[in-house]
Amino acid sequence: MLGWLGLALRLAAAPPPSVPELQRQLATAPADTNRVLLLNNLCWQLGTQNTVQAQAYGQQGLRLARRLGFRLGEVYSLSSLARAAYLQHDELAASRYYQQAVRRAERVPRAARQLTLALLGLGRVAMEQQDFAEGERYFRLALGRMQHHRHAVTPTDLGMVQNHLASLYADWRRSGRPAPDSLSRLGAHYARLAVATFRRLPPDDKLAAALNGMGEVHALAGRC
The missing domain is CATH 1.25.40.10 (Tetratricopeptide repeat domain)
Structure with missing residues (x-):
């Protein structure tokens, strides 16, 4: 062992x-x-x-x-x-x-x-x-485990799930499928959280992806 x-x-x-x-x-x-x-x-x-x-x-x-x-x-x-x-x-x-x-x-x-x-x-x-x-359900289950400290959580792991949620809400809005009215607010919320989390780390492609996700959120908001 x-x-x-x-x-x-x-x-x-x-x-x-x-x-x-x-x-x-x-x-x-x-x-x-x-x-x-x-x-x-x-x-x-x-x-x-x-x-x-x-x-x-x-x-x-x-x-x-x-x-x-x-x-x-x-x-x-x-x-x-x-x-x-x-x-x-x-x-x-x-x-x-x-x-x-x-x-x-x-x-x-x-x-x-x-x-x-x-x-x-x-x-x-x-x-x-x-x-x-269904994707939102799984992502929120993962986030809940992190927030309740079910295991040691790194900024990379936390930022990853936040960015996944931001991307999911953006894709959901783009799809035109029936969705809750809160999608825009939730997408912006998790995009900001992901950027803030990855800014605690040395700059790399994860921060770039989060910033790109925030840009998509703003672009979608501009179409409404």
């Missing part, structure tokens, strides 16, 4: 190893919890490059985690598989994996943050399908 915890801490503290380096480590790794984390990391990194490979590594990690009874590793693997499916525009598979991640994470105290991120993932899937009410 200390072995996988040590690996997790090293991965969190250092820049992520490259895919070739992870593959070299995997070649000699025994079938233990460390191997689950290596497979999960490969699934995550390859999700934007080679979805077939990403899914293969993720499935291997998921099977091994289940065989070992490594519940946290199972949650990680399900979340990475969901992300890979979402990036492949397979919303059905992404939703299925995220739902499984939520159910598993609810029984694993150390997976509290992963539970919140899985709820965010379900919100993104619903938003992609233009089921805005």
